[in-house]
Amino acid sequence: MPSFGLVHWLDLVAVAVAAASGAFAAARKEMDIGGFLFVTTVTGIGGGTFRDVILDRPVFWVARPDYIVVCLSVAVVLFFVAHRVEQRRALLWADAVALGLFSVVGAEIALDTGAPALIAIVMGVMTATFGGIIRDVLCAEVPLIFRREVYATAAAAGAATLVALDALGLGRPVILLAGFAVAFSVRGLAVALRLSLPVYRRPGERSGG
C-alpha cells in the first residue's frame, strides 16, 4: 500500500462527507438499509472513481479498502441518527464541504499525473460533481447542479485557484487550503444568500421580462 500523505487524508475526509450527503438523500427518500448502504457508498466514491478511470490510475478504493469501510460506517450511523438533524440543510452543507475538498484533491491528483492545467481543473470539477449527480439520479431528484445554483462553478473556482497557486510555486498545504477555501466560500455563499448565475432565457421571455 502506498503511504498516506496530506492529499489522501483530505480525500478520505471528502469521501466520508460526500457519503454523508448520500445518506441524508437516502434518508429523505426513506430507503431501506440496503438502499441506504448502496447510495451512501456510491455517492462517496463515485466522483473519484470516474477521475481515476479517466486518468488511467488504479481506482483509489480498490487499492485501499478503508474507503469502503468509511462509507459503510457513515451509512450505518446515519441510518440511526439522521432523523436528529434537519436533513435538507445537512445535505446542502455536507455537499458543499465535499464539493470543496474534492475540487482541490481532484485537481492536485491530476497535476501529479502530469496533466495540463485545464485538464486538472476539469478533473477537480468532475471529482466534485459526479458523486452528487449519481446520488441525485439514483434518488430520482433533479441534480443539485441544475437547480440554478452556483455549483460546478464553485468547484471550478477552487480547482483553478489551486492550479494557479501551484504554478506560482507555493507549497502543497497552502494551495490545497486556499483552493478549498475558495470553492467552499463560493458554494457556501451561494447556498446562504441564494445567489444564482445568469440563466439562459428564451426569446419570448426576454421581451416579457
Added chain:
Amino acid sequence: MPSFGLVHWLDLVAVAVAAASGAFAAARKEMDIGGFLFVTTVTGIGGGTFRDVILDRPVFWVARPDYIVVCLSVAVVLFFVAHRVEQRRALLWADAVALGLFSVVGAEIALDTGAPALIAIVMGVMTATFGGIIRDVLCAEVPLIFRREVYATAAAAGAATLVALDALGLGRPVILLAGFAVAFSVRGLAVALRLSLPVYRRPGERSGG
C-alpha cells in the same frame, strides 16, 4: 483468446439472463427493435463492464465478441416471443437469476486479481446490480434496487458466502454454487414472500406509526 473455464461459462449464462431481463423491460416499454437491441445488450454487459474497468482488466466482451452475439440474439428472439410470457414476473425471475450468477462471478474475478475480501464483495454487488440499474434508468423506471426489496443485500450475501468459503480453502465449483444458492435464495424469497428490510422513517412518521 483465453481458454474458457467454469467462471467464464457462468459469466456467459449470467449475461444472457441479464440480457433477457433487459428485453422484458424493453417489451414492457413497447420499444422499437433498435431500442430493444440497445437496452438488452447494455443490461447484459453493463455490470461486468464496470467491474472490469474498475479492476483495470481488459473489458470481457471486447476480448470475446460472443457476449455481444448472445445479447443481440436474446433481444431478437424475445422481440418476437416476449408476449407469450407474463413479463412482470419473467423480469423479476430473470433478474434474480442474473443477480445470483453475477454476484459470485464478480467476486471470484476480483479475488483472482488479488483484491482483498471486502473489495471482492463490493465487486460482486456491483456486477450484480449495475446492469439492472442502467436498464431501469434507461427505461425511466425506479430502479428495482430501490423498491424496498431485498436486492443489493442478496448480492452481498452471495458474494460474502463465496469469499468466506474461498478463505476456508474450498474448491471453485463448490464456492460458486454455494454463493449462487445463497444470493438466489435470498432474492427469490424476498420476491416470493414480499420480504423487506427495515426502512428509514422520518421522525414525524415514527410517532405516527
Added chain:
Amino acid sequence: MPSFGLVHWLDLVAVAVAAASGAFAAARKEMDIGGFLFVTTVTGIGGGTFRDVILDRPVFWVARPDYIVVCLSVAVVLFFVAHRVEQRRALLWADAVALGLFSVVGAEIALDTGAPALIAIVMGVMTATFGGIIRDVLCAEVPLIFRREVYATAAAAGAATLVALDALGLGRPVILLAGFAVAFSVRGLAVALRLSLPVYRRPGERSGG
C-alpha cells in the same frame, strides 16, 4: 502529443457538433451558464470517453486539451446566440451530424486497436449514442434514442458500412466518408420523414390493432 490525422480532425468536429447539441438542450431547459458549460462539455466528450475507457486507450481529451477548449467555446457562444435559431430542429440536426461522425470515428478507432468487426460496430454505436443519452438523462428528457425513431440503427448502419468497406481494402478517407453518408442519411431521412422501426406491442394491443 500525437500528430493529428484525418480521424482526429473528424473526431474534433464530431465533438464540437455534439457539444452544440448539448448546448441546444441546455438552452431549452433554460439552464444557467454553469449548467450550460457542464452539459455542453459532457455531451461533447461523453461518447468518446466511454469508447476510450472500454478499449483501454488513453482518454482522448486528457491527452489533448483542445477538445475541452472547443466544448467550452461552443457553450459560451451558444449561450448568447442559441435564441436566434429554432432550438428543437437545431438540436435534431446537430445530433444527426454528430451521430454520423461519431459512428465512423468510433468504429475506425476500434479497428485501429485490432478489435474484431462486431466490436468495432458496437464501438461506433456506443461513441455515437452515449453522449446524447447522458445529455438527455441530465436534462431529464426521455433519451432521443427511445423516442421510437431510427437512431442507434443509423449509427450501426454507418459503422457497419465502414467496417465492410475496410474489409474490402478501400482507403481510409473513402470508408469514413461512405460510413458517415450512410449513418447521416438514415438518421436524416428518419427525422425528415418521421420514419420508425417495428415496435414491440403487447398481446392485448395486437388484437386491438
